[in-house]
Each structure stands twice: as C-alpha cells, then as structure tokens.
Amino acid sequence: LKFEPIRPSSVMLRMKVASGLLLLAFLVGFSHAIDVKSGDDVVGTLLVGGDGVLPGIILIAADGMSEDLWMMEQAKVMSTADTGAHVMILNVKGTKASTGTGFDMYSNEELSAAVEKGLEAFGALEAVDATKLGVVGYGMGGNAVLAAAAMGIEFHAGVAYTPFTAKIATFAADKTVTPTLLIMPDYGSIAMLAKIEANVGANAKTVFEVFMQYDTKTWFNVKGNANYKESQAGRALQQTASFVHAVWTKVFMSKGTVDPTATAKFTPETFSYMDGTTSLPGMIVRDPTLTNAHAVLVIPAWTGFDAYAVARLHYLAELGYVAMSANIYGLPIGDSIEDMSLRIAETSKWRQEGNETKGLAFTTRINAARDFIVKKDYVKDASAIGFCFGGTGVYNAYRFDSDMKVMASVHGDMLKTRDFKTLGSNTFKGYLAMFSGMSDAGESGDVLVAHLGDISKFSGKWELTRYSNTFHGYSSWTAESYNPWAEGRTFQSFARVLSGKDMLTMGSSGASSTGASLLLAAAAALVTLAMA
Numbered sequence: 001l002k003f004e005p006i007r008p009s010s011v012m013l014r015m016k017v018a019s020g021l022l023l024l025a026f027l028v029g030f031s032h033a034i035d036v037k038s039g040d041d042v043v044g045t046l047l048v049g050g051d052g053v054l055p056g057i058i059l060i061a062a063d064g065m066s067e068d069l070w071m072m073e074q075a076k077v078m079s080t081a082d083t084g085a086h087v088m089i090l091n092v093k094g095t096k097a098s099t100g101t102g103f104d105m106y107s108n109e110e111l112s113a114a115v116e117k118g119l120e121a122f123g124a125l126e127a128v129d130a131t132k133l134g135v136v137g138y139g140m141g142g143n144a145v146l147a148a149a150a151m152g153i154e155f156h157a158g159v160a161y162t163p164f165t166a167k168i169a170t171f172a173a174d175k176t177v178t179p180t181l182l183i184m185p186d187y188g189s190i191a192m193l194a195k196i197e198a199n200v201g202a203n204a205k206t207v208f209e210v211f212m213q214y215d216t217k218t219w220f221n222v223k224g225n226a227n228y229k230e231s232q233a234g235r236a237l238q239q240t241a242s243f244v245h246a247v248w249t250k251v252f253m254s255k256g257t258v259d260p261t262a263t264a265k266f267t268p269e270t271f272s273y274m275d276g277t278t279s280l281p282g283m284i285v286r287d288p289t290l291t292n293a294h295a296v297l298v299i300p301a302w303t304g305f306d307a308y309a310v311a312r313l314h315y316l317a318e319l320g321y322v323a324m325s326a327n328i329y330g331l332p333i334g335d336s337i338e339d340m341s342l343r344i345a346e347t348s349k350w351r352q353e354g355n356e357t358k359g360l361a362f363t364t365r366i367n368a369a370r371d372f373i374v375k376k377d378y379v380k381d382a383s384a385i386g387f388c389f390g391g392t393g394v395y396n397a398y399r400f401d402s403d404m405k406v407m408a409s410v411h412g413d414m415l416k417t418r419d420f421k422t423l424g425s426n427t428f429k430g431y432l433a434m435f436s437g438m439s440d441a442g443e444s445g446d447v448l449v450a451h452l453g454d455i456s457k458f459s460g461k462w463e464l465t466r467y468s469n470t471f472h473g474y475s476s477w478t479a480e481s482y483n484p485w486a487e488g489r490t491f492q493s494f495a496r497v498l499s500g501k502d503m504l505t506m507g508s509s510g511a512s513s514t515g516a517s518l519l520l521a522a523a524a525a526l527v528t529l530a531m532a
Helices: 011-018 021-028 069-080 108-123 140-150 187-200 230-249 307-318 340-347 356-373 389-399 445-457 484-499 513-524
Strands: 033-038 041-047 054-060 086-090 128-138 157-161 180-184 208-213 269-275 278-285 293-299 322-325 379-387 406-410 431-437 462-467
Touching: 033 108, 041 069, 041 108, 054 069, 054 108, 054 140, 069 086, 069 128, 069 230, 086 108, 108 128, 108 140, 128 140, 128 230, 140 157, 140 180, 157 230, 180 187, 180 230, 187 208, 187 445, 208 230, 230 484, 269 356, 278 307, 278 356, 293 307, 293 356, 293 389, 307 322, 307 379, 322 356, 356 379, 356 389, 379 389, 389 406, 389 431, 406 484, 431 484, 445 462, 462 484
Parallel strands: 054 086, 054 128, 128 157, 157 180, 180 208, 293 322, 293 379, 379 406, 406 431, 431 462
Antiparallel strands: 033 041, 041 086, 208 462, 269 278, 278 322
C-alpha cells in the first residue's frame, strides 16, 4: 500500500471530514482511515500508525463494528506503543462469518471465522508485518479472540477484555494454541476465574496471563458506560500495550530479565538501622546522581537477604530507583539460611495464619526500613516488593496500613495473611500489586477468592496478575520453577505500576481525570525496559 496524506483544503471538504469517521481519526492523531477489503466486502478500517512496514493489531468492538471516538483512542495507544503498529478496527459483518444479525448471538465457530477473515485481509497488506499480529477484543470481541485461539487460528498476541465467561470457547488438551494470551476479566467475574484458567490452560503449552483489578464490572474500560472506571481503564490499556510489545519482541520468552550482579553499575552502601532496640544490617544500591527519587524496599524470601535479594537491589537501581534491603531476620546482608529446619523456625517467628501479633511485628520490621530510607534527602517516597516469604510480608504491611505508594507481592503466601486484622471501618493505604502462578496452590482457588474478598470489602486498591503453568518460586533465576516469561513480565508490570503510582492511589474511586490522562499518555509513550 502507498499512503497519501489527506490534507483538507476547502470548506466543503472540511465539512465532509467533520461529518465522518476521518474526523475521529484526526482527533486522536491518525492521518488516514482506509477501508480494508476482502474481495468486495469491507472487513475493517485501517488506521495508519506510522511510516513503513509495522506490526498489526486488529481491534474488535463489543458489537463487532463500532468505530467511535473511544475505539479510536484505544487504537491510538496501540499504534504508538514502543515499536508502533498499524491498527484495523474489524467490521465483523463484512467478514460474512455469520448469516445472523446479532454479534452477541454468534457461535464460537462464527467468531473464530470472523477473526480469521480479518487476519487474512489485514496480514496481506504490504504495510503490515504479518509475523507480528495481535488481536484485541472487548466484551464479545474478547470472546472472538479466545474462540480464534481455541480453534487454532494463527496470530501472535491476543487480548480479551471482559469476555462473557459463560460463552468462552472450549480449549482442548490436544489443541495447539498459537497466540500468547492476556485475559482481563472484571472482578465481578471472580467466581469464574478458576474455571477460566482451567479451560484456557487445558493444554499445558498454552502461554497466557490473567489480569484483574479492584472494583471492576463488565465494561469497566468503556467510556460512557455506567461501570466505567477511569483509573482501571488506563491501567488495563497500559498493560495491553506492554504485553503485546513483549510478545512481538520475544524479550522474555527464553531468558526473562538478566541478573545484573556480574556487571553491577553502582557501588552498594552498607550500614545499620534500627527496629526499636534491634540493630539490623542494611544495604542501599542507587545511582548517586539521582535526587527526589523513589525508593523501593526489597523484602526477601525465607532464605534471608541472600545473593538473589542483593541482585534485585542492583536490578531496581538500574531501573532508576533507590533500592534498599528490608532485613527481616537481622542476619548479615548476603547470608543465606540453607538448613530447612532453621528456615522454618525463623519464618514462624513472623507469620502464622490468624496471628495478628506476628503479622504486626512483621509489618513493624518492614516499616523500620521504610522509615530509614524516606529520611534520606534524595528520596521522595517509597514502595516495596517482596518474594515468597517477603511477599507474605507485603500482604501484612498492606493490611496494617503501611505508608507506601505501591506494595508488590511476588508469589507470596495468602494463607498466612488471612484474618490478621479486624479492619472495622478502616481502609487500606497505597496500591497492592499481586503476581502469582496458576499452579501455586497457596494463591489459587478458594484461597485467592477469599483473599481478594477481604481486601475488596474494605475498599482496597489492587491488581492481580496470574501466569499459566507457573509454580511457586518462579521469579528466582536459579530455581527449578523459574519461568522466564512470568518473571520478566512481573518486573515489567511492576515498573509500569510504579510509573503510575501517584494516579493509581488517588481518591476513593480511582484516579482523577488528569491522573488518568497522564496514565494514558504513559501508556502511549512506553519505554522498553533494557532487559538484554
């Protein structure tokens, strides 16, 4: 295809433009809106995302055809994320996949056929890189994405926003699923989450994520809908853009992130700090040229603040944060408890299901590190990330109102945090990001439902990301359970959350309109993390 710029030069032409689809395209920054045909049938509208050959994304509206301003805004973010992309809004009727009239009445076979027809026409365009194709669907459009994946249609990245859970296609154990999938059910569908995961994960080789956010219902991401949530919609869009780019670049498929220990850029600072009358060895890793920086506490797994935890300090420092150890046991930095009985004895001092005293002590120990780091003149505020036992510590800190912007739990045990606190009328501070594997029993099924219910009951702000065929301990480079995709995506997502931390924790019902606009702008200007 050769794209000629459209420049309205007369009043009449401007009036025509103002009355049609092209105006909507112009409003969000597209210079072209072009019909894509299969034979004589128009199967979609192409929105040109840039010059030359680029990856392609098909958007499928909830009704299979809408081309309103909201869809244009979605398309614009998709088209400008990282590598850029051409975007086509699918016209399901034009695919003639069904003789019926109502998109919501399409069978899964018809949904799949519509996606396949759209992909064939879109992927055949010379300007579209057919090796990097994504399909993003909303509502019934999300069902179309899943139907195409379940039935073996070949594309690379698929995103399903709030699909109708009762209509999701059946995935077969012997069926190869080509695309990597991101499924975003609303919190109102939490009772169906285990069923969705079991169905889509029927073939253990299927790679998919589930992303869910607090206080969401069907259509939470659609402007003008009664269930619309501005902050959550912005975060979902940000997550979509980073996911699709990660799939296309294959940046995490085989290696995840890279241990920076051997090539560490910054010299660690060692010192002691206090938790009451107890002196604790500490470490900070940071770029000394940074001022007014955000600090991130690292809360280690049950082996103590070992070499892995130190490596994560360096990793976070290289991302531009002031990284500090939250030393729970009080052992020297770098030491690891290898004896299993000693590990159990040490962790039992700090966590026990239903034991509020231990939960509060765990939080106090974490807060000691926070209180130390926020007094530094180069730090403006703090967040925390914890792994395994440390992830449980994050849950405790969140439940006991620790004053931090973002608290991230990476495969932390939810059983050990239930009923730690009788919240009464209290609400939580900050924003809780949870990352877990679908094969981790301590964070799945009824445990997960109860955990989210406890938090949501008292207006907690949270997000949950789950990874298919992923087990406990997946984030450690040397662990048998290490999953490079899940580990890489966890840290990519954590960085995205930190970039929007002020907006995500604003107000009682989500971000302000200014905050959400900034979050959308951040999504549109994603910066690829240096993982190589």
